[in-house]
Amino acid sequence: MAPTSHDVGVFASIPALLDRNAQRFASKSAYREKEFGIWQSWSWVETKEEIEALALGLISLGVTPGDFIAIIGSNRPHLYWVFPAAQMIGAIPVPIYQDSAAEEMAYVLDHCGARFVVAEDQEQVDKVIEVQDRLSQFEHMIYLDPRGLRKYDHAKLHEYSHVQAMGRAAIDELMPELKARKAKLTQDDVCVMLYTSGTTGKPKGVVLSNRNIIETSKNSSEFDDLGPGDEVLAYLPMAWVGDFIFSIGQAFWSGFCVNCPESPETMVTDLREIGPTYYFAPPRVFESQLTQVMIRMEDAGRIKKWLFDTFMAHARKVGSKILDGETVNGWDRFKYALGNLFVFAPLKNSLGLSRVRVGYTAGEAIGPEIFDFYRALGINLKQLYGQTEASVFITQQPDGQVRSDTVGVASPGVELKIAEDGEVFYRSPGVFEYYYKNPESTASTKDAEGWVATGDAGFIESDTGHLRIIDRAKDVGKMEDGRMFAPKYVENKLKFYPNILEAVLFGSGRSECTAFINIDLNAVGSWAERNNIAYSSYQELAGHPKVLESIRAHVEEVNESVARDDMLSGCQIHRFVVLHKQLDPDDGEITRTGKVRRRIVDEKFADIIAALYDSSDEISTRTEVTYEDGRKGYISATLKIVTAKTVTTAAPKAVAAE
Amino acid sequence: MTDAQAAQSTVSADGRTIGEVVMEMKNITLRFGGVVAIKDISFDIREGEIRAIIGPNGAGKSSMLNVISGFYHPQEGEVFYKGQKRPSMRPFEVARQGIARTFQNIALFEGMTVLDNVMTGRLNHMHTNMVQQALWWGKAQKEETENREVAEKIIDFLEIQAIRKTPVARLPYGLKKRVELARALVAEPSILLLDEPMAGMNVEEKEDMSRFILDVNDEFGTTIALIEHDMGVVMDLSDRVVVMDYGRKIGDGTPDEVRSNQEVIDAYLGVAHD
Numbered sequence: 001m002a003p004t005s006h007d008v009g010v011f012a013s014i015p016a017l018l019d020r021n022a023q024r025f026a027s028k029s030a031y032r033e034k035e036f037g038i039w040q041s042w043s044w045v046e047t048k049e050e051i052e053a054l055a056l057g058l059i060s061l062g063v064t065p066g067d068f069i070a071i072i073g074s075n076r077p078h079l080y081w082v083f084p085a086a087q088m089i090g091a092i093p094v095p096i097y098q099d100s101a102a103e104e105m106a107y108v109l110d111h112c113g114a115r116f117v118v119a120e121d122q123e124q125v126d127k128v129i130e131v132q133d134r135l136s137q138f139e140h141m142i143y144l145d146p147r148g149l150r151k152y153d154h155a156k157l158h159e160y161s162h163v164q165a166m167g168r169a170a171i172d173e174l175m176p177e178l179k180a181r182k183a184k185l186t187q188d189d190v191c192v193m194l195y196t197s198g199t200t201g202k203p204k205g206v207v208l209s210n211r212n213i214i215e216t217s218k219n220s221s222e223f224d225d226l227g228p229g230d231e232v233l234a235y236l237p238m239a240w241v242g243d244f245i246f247s248i249g250q251a252f253w254s255g256f257c258v259n260c261p262e263s264p265e266t267m268v269t270d271l272r273e274i275g276p277t278y279y280f281a282p283p284r285v286f287e288s289q290l291t292q293v294m295i296r297m298e299d300a301g302r303i304k305k306w307l308f309d310t311f312m313a314h315a316r317k318v319g320s321k322i323l324d325g326e327t328v329n330g331w332d333r334f335k336y337a338l339g340n341l342f343v344f345a346p347l348k349n350s351l352g353l354s355r356v357r358v359g360y361t362a363g364e365a366i367g368p369e370i371f372d373f374y375r376a377l378g379i380n381l382k383q384l385y386g387q388t389e390a391s392v393f394i395t396q397q398p399d400g401q402v403r404s405d406t407v408g409v410a411s412p413g414v415e416l417k418i419a420e421d422g423e424v425f426y427r428s429p430g431v432f433e434y435y436y437k438n439p440e441s442t443a444s445t446k447d448a449e450g451w452v453a454t455g456d457a458g459f460i461e462s463d464t465g466h467l468r469i470i471d472r473a474k475d476v477g478k479m480e481d482g483r484m485f486a487p488k489y490v491e492n493k494l495k496f497y498p499n500i501l502e503a504v505l506f507g508s509g510r511s512e513c514t515a516f517i518n519i520d521l522n523a524v525g526s527w528a529e530r531n532n533i534a535y536s537s538y539q540e541l542a543g544h545p546k547v548l549e550s551i552r553a554h555v556e557e558v559n560e561s562v563a564r565d566d567m568l569s570g571c572q573i574h575r576f577v578v579l580h581k582q583l584d585p586d587d588g589e590i591t592r593t594g595k596v597r598r599r600i601v602d603e604k605f606a607d608i609i610a611a612l613y614d615s616s617d618e619i620s621t622r623t624e625v626t627y628e629d630g631r632k633g634y635i636s637a638t639l640k641i642v643t644a645k646t647v648t649t650a651a652p653k654a655v656a657a658e
Numbered sequence: 659m660t661d662a663q664a665a666q667s668t669v670s671a672d673g674r675t676i677g678e679v680v681m682e683m684k685n686i687t688l689r690f691g692g693v694v695a696i697k698d699i700s701f702d703i704r705e706g707e708i709r710a711i712i713g714p715n716g717a718g719k720s721s722m723l724n725v726i727s728g729f730y731h732p733q734e735g736e737v738f739y740k741g742q743k744r745p746s747m748r749p750f751e752v753a754r755q756g757i758a759r760t761f762q763n764i765a766l767f768e769g770m771t772v773l774d775n776v777m778t779g780r781l782n783h784m785h786t787n788m789v790q791q792a793l794w795w796g797k798a799q800k801e802e803t804e805n806r807e808v809a810e811k812i813i814d815f816l817e818i819q820a821i822r823k824t825p826v827a828r829l830p831y832g833l834k835k836r837v838e839l840a841r842a843l844v845a846e847p848s849i850l851l852l853d854e855p856m857a858g859m860n861v862e863e864k865e866d867m868s869r870f871i872l873d874v875n876d877e878f879g880t881t882i883a884l885i886e887h888d889m890g891v892v893m894d895l896s897d898r899v900v901v902m903d904y905g906r907k908i909g910d911g912t913p914d915e916v917r918s919n920q921e922v923i924d925a926y927l928g929v930a931h932d
Contacts, residue, residue, distance in 0.1 A: 036810035037822065147815075148873055151674075265820035 013185040013210045015088035017252040022048040025228055025255045031077035034262035034270055042077060044255070050078075054085040054160075056167030056174045061116070061140055061158070065090025065181065068112045068193070072096045072105070072128070073120025075234040075247070075260045078144050078160060082118045083248055087191065088182045091116075094193045094205070095239040097592045098124060099585070101630050104203075106131035108195050112205055112436060113137040118160070121145040125157070187211040193436060194241050196388045197591040205436030206241075206388045215429035216391040217249035219412040223396065224358045230256035230277045231355075235267050240593065241388040242362070246280060249391075271352030279359045283366035284594060286381075288522065289351060290370050291498045295526045311339030312376070319344075319376030324400045344377045353379050360384050360396070362407075363593060365469075365488070367496030371404040383407050385469065389445065389452055390414075391430030395467045406466035416467065422457040423473045457486075475598065477508035483570030485513070487598075490562055490571045497554045498523040502583050504596055506609055507571065514612040515576040516605065517551055518542075518583055539580045539637055548642050551578055555644040563647035572646040575612050577619070579605075580637035586626040608639065617641055676897065677705030680881060681726065681849060686735035688721055695721040696732065697905040703849065708875055708882045710892045713902035714925065719885045720762060722902065723851050726883065727759050728752030754782050758847035760838040762854045762885075768827040772818060772837050773809065775826055779841035780805040805844075812843045815877070816870060832863035836870070843874065850874070852884035856891055864888065868895055893917065901925070 011017050021030065021044040032041040042050065063069065069086045071093055073079045086093040094112050096105060098120065105127055109117070115137050119125045125143050129152075132138055143149055144160045167174070191210045195203040220226075234247040247258045256278070261270040297308050318332045328336075348354045359374070359381040366383065374381045384396035385407035395416070397408035410416045414428040427450045434442040446452045457476050458469040470476065471488040479485050487505035494503040494517065501520040507513030519542050528535060528544070535541040559572040583589040588600050602609065604623070611619035622636045681703040688696040696718045703709045711719045724730040725737070728747045737744045739755065747755075758779070766775050783805060784791075790798040813819055816836050821829060826837060835855060842850055855871065856864045868891055874880050886892045892899060893913040901909035901922045909915075909922040916922055 036807065036814055037819070038810075147877060150876070262819045263817065269820070 011214065012187045013087060013189065014084050014191065014213070014248065014252050015182050015185065017214075018044075018048055018051065018084050018088075021252065021255050028228060028255070029257045030251075030255075031080065031258050031260070032274075033077050033260040034266070034273075037262075039259075039273070041257075047077075047081070050164070051081045051085045051088070052178065053164040053167040053171075054081055055088050055178055056170055057163035057165070058085060058091070058116070058167070059089055059174050059177060060166050060170050061142075061163065063089055063091050063116060065184075067091045067116065068094050068114040069116045069118060070094045070096050070109055070112070070114040071118050071238065072124045073098050073118075073144065073238070074264065075236075075238055075243070076120065076144065077258070077260055079118065079120060079238065080234070080247060080258065080260075083192065083244075084252075087185070089178065090181050090184065090189075092190050092193055094195070095237075095244070096195070097197070097237050097239040099237075099592065100127075101586065101626070102127040102130045103630070106134055108203060108205075109135050109138065111203075112193060115139045117141045119143050122148040125149060125152070185210065187214070190433070192244060194239065194244065194388050197593050197595075204438055204441055207433045207436055208391055208430075209433050212391045212430050212432065213245070213249045214253065215413065216393060217245060217253040219429070220245070220393050220396075221250050221254045223398075223412055224278070226250060226254040226256060226278060226358070228255035230254065230357070231274055232256065232258055232278050232280075233267075233271055233274050233276045234258050234260050235264070235271075236280065236282075237592065241392055242280060242386070245392045246278075268352065272350065273352075275352060275355040277355050277357045279353065279356045281359075281361060282363040282594065283361050283370070284364070286361060286366065286370055286374060287495075287498070290373055291520065291523050293347070293351075294498065295523070298526075298530065307342055311335075311343045312373075314339055315344065315376035315378075316372060319378060320372065320402075323375060323378055323380060324402065340378070348377055348379065353377075356380065358382070362386060364595070365492040366404065367492070368404040369496060375402065384411075385467065387452075387454060389432045390426060390428060391432070393430060394424075394426050394428070394454070397466075401464070401466070403466070406461065406464070406468050408467065409465050410467075416460065417451065418459060419453075421473065422459065422470070422476070424454045424456050424458045424467065424469070425451045426454065427451050479507055479513075479570050480509060480511045481570070484567055485571060486568055487571075489568055490515075490558065490573070491596075493558045493561060494554065499527070499550060500554060502590070502596070504583075504598070504601055505571065505573070506602075506612065510613065512574040512613075513571050514609075515555070515573045516601070516608070517555075517576055517578050519547060519551070519578060521582075538582065539635065542578045542580055543637070543640065548578060548640060551576070552642050552644050555642075559644060559646050569647075573644055574646055575641055575643050577608055577612065577639045577641055579608075580621075580639060581623060581625060581635060584625070586628065587624070611641060674706060674876060675879075676707045679703070680705045680740055682738040683722075683725070684736045684738065686722075686725060686732045686737070688718075688725060688730055688732045694905050696725070696902075698735070699900075699902070699905075699907045700735075701900050701907065701910055703881060703883055705848075705881055706875070706879050707897040708871070708884065708895055710896035710899045711883065711885050711902060712887075712889070712892055712899055716904075717902040718905040719902055720853060723759070723853055723883070723885055726849075727757060727851055750782075753845065756846075756848035757851065758842040758845040758849075759851035760835070760842050760853060760855060762857060764831075764834045764838055766826045766834060766838055766841070769825060771823050771825055772829070772840075773813070773822050775837055776809045776813065776840045776844055777805060779844035780808065782845060783808075808846070809840075809844050812840050815843075815873070816840050832859050832866075835859070835863075835867065839867075839870065839874075843878075843880075846878075847880060849881045849883065852882065852886075854885055854887060856886060856888055864891060871895060 011020055025044045027043045029041040030044045030047040032039050069091050071079055071082050083093045096108055117128055119141060128141055140156050142158045142160050142163050146159050187210045189210055191208050191213045193205050193207050195205050232246055236243045251258050259274045261267050314335055318328050318336055321328050356379050359379055362384045382397040382402050385394050386392040393411040394414055395408040396411050414426055417425045419425060431450055431452055455473050456469050457471055457473040458467055460467050471486040475487055477485040485508050490505050491503040494500050499520055500517055502518035504516040505513055521538055524547060555573050555576055562572050563569045585592045590596050607621055608619055618638055618640050620638045622634050625633050625635055679702045684700050686696055686699045711722055713719050725732055728749045731746050784801055786798040786801055813822060818836055856867050875882055899913055899916045901916055903925040908925055909919040
């Protein structure tokens with residue numbers, strides 16, 4: 001039943017895989033969505049019918065081969081179906097981040113010249129209508145949820161189910177056309193275009209071919225032995241390449257079921273109900289889950305707390321070893337089994353991770369503490385390193401070789417090479433075709449032989465062959481005295497504390513390092529509650545002397561640990577401020593995937609950075625903020641500059657003696 | 659407004675259909691002992707409109723709403739509902755006629771989950787008796803499934819799926835208000851009475867609630883009568899406004915008319931600048 005490698009040449013596109021699945025897996029569930037409190041499901045046969053109805057409807061709306069169809073909304077089966085529907089009629093699907101402001105959307109829609117937009121609901125429709133005058137090629141919009149849209153002018157607006165009905169009505173007339181278009185699809189045709197959020201400049205449209213997606217899906221599915229019996233929960237943005245590979249590429253290749261949550265808020269409950277076997281989450285999600293567990297354990301009774309602490313300590317000792325199949329003595333195994341009965345199994349169950357066979361985290365470095373916690377519970381959590389340009393996979397960790405400080409070995413079919421300046425290059429069947437309407441960037445990223453620059457600096461460990469990433473290549477700099485400056489390394493160490501949500505380090509070309517810190521409102525808020533500290537706003541809590549004190553303790557611990565690294569000991573933090581606002585993608589300070597945009601932070605908070613270096617005690621500042629609906633406002637604050645203790649490394653012997 | 663005007667249905671600027679008069683208050687006077695809470699007030703509510711009753715504290719707004727909901731019986735005056743004079747009724751009889759309400763001070767069952775609270779709103783649509791329901795057999799089972807479906811649609815509409823199984827006592831104030839609205843909506847009322855739906859809410863919660871009130875009116879065509887203190891909200895939401903002061907009606911009309919009514923300005927809104 002399972003797909004074979006042989007299928008690669010035979011099935012040249014996602015629609016071809018759809019036909020195969022409708023035959024091979026027929027009545028097995030392909031998509032599920034919770035609606036009105038019940039999991040509704042569609043088998044592969046039903047999925048095919050729905051997708052074809054939509055495709056026929058799109059033909060009768062006038063979609064021609066080569067048209068771009070933008071997809072805006074949260075993870076819902078109907079929106080996933082737009083991808084194969086568009087592909088089978090020769091159009092190119094372009095998913096767009098649904099939390100983008102209208103302005104950002106306008107850029108992408110205009111850049112690809114989308115003639116058609118499929119939007120989830122009134123909110124997304126409104127955003128497109130707001131900017132439609134600037135979009136010369138935009139013609140029709142299809143919406144999924146009719147709520148609130150009845151009174152809108154329907155000259156350019158169509159309801160999703162009506163488009164499908166239109167397609168079903170014209171089935172006899174248009175089916176030959178659909179079949180003809182589908183038959184023309186080859187491996188070289190464009191499969192999807194994804195916009196990278198990009199930490200610098202405007203988003204770039206990454207064009208991925210059918211070959212890219214199908215080869216990558218095949219390789220990665222085989223790597224982890226994914227099959228039709230697996231279940232995933234689709235909750236990450238559809239515009240992100242990872243979600244496209246997991247919920248479309250691998251799902252169509254392996255024939256597993258994609259489950260869509262009821263709403264973003266019910267994610268946790270839905271996760272528990274589905275119990276996915278294949279699970280992906282960025283470190284942020286694992287962090288906040290762990291924070292939640294710890295907060296609740298703080299409030300638990302004494303016996304429960306004792307049970308948890310005792311068995312978790314044991315699990316940290318032997319849990320990963322058992323998972324990796326190493327030898328562990330009988331008594332320890334027995335104790336672990338006991339712990340599993342009382343603590344681990346119920347905990348995994350309440351986290352919805354009981355059935356996870358393959359779990360991945362990527363995007364950012366994950367704290368070793370956090371990583372080990374999940375591994376200790378017996379969850380096979382691994383790391384991978386990837387990019388949109390690579391159709392995700394560059395390196396990943398094979399079962400049994402999992403460590404928190406590397407990103408694994410080259411994925412099947414991927415070649416790696418490290419340039420002289422430390423930048424990582426790769427070449428693989430998943431390497432993108434080109435950046436849409438941007439030959440300069442294509443040329444500077446991908447060379448004639450197909451090697452792609454990742455923009456990350458790293459090295460390959462000689463003994464294990466694992467790749468280690470240090471930082472973004474362009475962020476790695478030199479301090480005034482020539483010592484190496486790698487901000488991410490220090491920031492990650494800071495972010496591993498539950499109290500710290502985000503950190504930004506400064507120091508390139510300067511004599512000392514300083515930092516911005518964002519507190520985690522959940523963790524610090526709960527701590528404040530337990531300690532009877534009253535606060536009325538994020539800003540007030542962030543400026544509370546006791547909070548500053550505890551953050552300083554974290555910074556000093558990080559300084560000690562950084563000082564131990566010979567290469568990076570110069571990156572100790574001398575002074576820091578706890579910011580009065582959270583860094584926010586709406587303000588452009590971080591990307592939609594949560595990466596800091598250093599240049600924008602440098603510009604926007606120039607006054608605070610200056611104050612960090614001119615020995616002031618505090619700084620009054622006024623910051624522009626953007627609300628979700630695009631309106632602007634200002635917040636003013638006086639921030640205290642805190643000095644942290646550093647370890648002198650000029651006399652390393654003294655440190656060692658401490 | 660003349661009767662001829664009232665009889666014909668109109669389409670408002672945003673495309674909603676405002677129909678005929680569904681409820682009419684004629685010369686209502688309500689006394690508690692020697693205190694006159696409402697003095698000779700007449701106004702009407704038309705089908706599909708959002709009708710606001712505003713006024714300073716103690717003006718008699720809540721009393722007025724209680725007259726509509728059948729909780730108070732006015733000593734003088736008559737209430738016409740769908741063209742018929744309404745006899746003196748008890749609140750549950752009024753509810754059966756299709757009038758649902760929410761309360762100024764939230765009146766939910768704190769220990770029950772959101773879903774159970776919402777389901778209580780379906781009471782008037784249940785026809786099986788207690789024994790049948792306890793055995794949960796045949797008709798009772800089918801009936802519960804049907805009612806649950808209505809409840810789930812409203813839960814989806816008001817976006818409270820995430821708290822479906824949460825006991826109400828654990829919810830913040832703004833969400834409790836939304837649950838109360840959900841319970842009123844599952845009764846599938848033709849008139850919905852809202853007693854200060856935004857009291858005590860922050861700006862964001864108010865915006866959410868306003869959006870829901872407009873959506874309810876738009877999507878289900880429910881006629882809404884609401885009391886509200888927040889003037890911005892009232893003026894934005896309502897089609898017509900009744901202004902009360904010391905139990906008297908001092909203004910009645912569109913938000914613009916009311917805003918420019920001198921008596922209203924003096925009594926309630928304060929003196930207008932420039």
